[in-house]
Amino acid sequence: MADKADLMTKAMQYRKELGAESGSPVDVFSLAQNIEGLTLVYYPMGDKLSGMCVRTEDGNCVIAVNSGMSLGRQRFSLAHEFYHMRFDDNMTSICGKKIGCGNDIEKEADIFASYFLMPAAELESRAARFAAAHADGKLSLDDVILLEQYFGVSHQAAVIRLKESRCMERSRVEEFLKSSVRGRAEMMGCATALYRPLPPDKQYMTYGSYIKQAELALQKGLIAAGKYEELLLCAFRSDLVYGGDEEAEIID
Numbered sequence: 001m002a003d004k005a006d007l008m009t010k011a012m013q014y015r016k017e018l019g020a021e022s023g024s025p026v027d028v029f030s031l032a033q034n035i036e037g038l039t040l041v042y043y044p045m046g047d048k049l050s051g052m053c054v055r056t057e058d059g060n061c062v063i064a065v066n067s068g069m070s071l072g073r074q075r076f077s078l079a080h081e082f083y084h085m086r087f088d089d090n091m092t093s094i095c096g097k098k099i100g101c102g103n104d105i106e107k108e109a110d111i112f113a114s115y116f117l118m119p120a121a122e123l124e125s126r127a128a129r130f131a132a133a134h135a136d137g138k139l140s141l142d143d144v145i146l147l148e149q150y151f152g153v154s155h156q157a158a159v160i161r162l163k164e165s166r167c168m169e170r171s172r173v174e175e176f177l178k179s180s181v182r183g184r185a186e187m188m189g190c191a192t193a194l195y196r197p198l199p200p201d202k203q204y205m206t207y208g209s210y211i212k213q214a215e216l217a218l219q220k221g222l223i224a225a226g227k228y229e230e231l232l233l234c235a236f237r238s239d240l241v242y243g244g245d246e247e248a249e250i251i252d
Contacts, residue, residue, distance in 0.1 A: 025150060042236075
């Protein structure tokens, strides 16, 4: 299994490749849509799988994210699958629900995802500032919530990563992991989208290379309009076939 320093380096390397700043929070979904040859599929997969990655023989990739899980978990799952897409030679990977489980390559992908979404220097700097406000110099549950809100990760991902921090009281890790935080986040004035799944009407969707390739095939006359619409419907893009609830575009 690769060591954490190597995985941290890979995470920072890939952030740079994708044009993300070294320490800032990233919109991992937007980054995915700009990766050449990647198709991103949102699909509810039940409560045991969080995502999967399939590499085709021509080098393209399909990443599926469990849209029935919380937004924070979806973001982590996508970053996890980035590792398989960029650094794993296997053709197919399946990501389980629990972070830090599975074989060595799955554990590596989890560590990579953690560093990709929560760069070490920025996380520790923010954690230290929060911890300094307390007499014991350790993070509170509210601090952890603010950190996961800032980096856009699930509560589980934040607590597991913060176990490494000198600002975390180790004896409270299990307590924090078992804490139900959505209500507390609301009381703190935080948005709670991070702890919720996508709305039901948004849980089936496809973006990226598949849509582009279907459009290109139609333009080149390789497929008829009927086949093009069939391909879009198979990708859950009825909005592109029939039109959706369009909002007025605001140009600013």
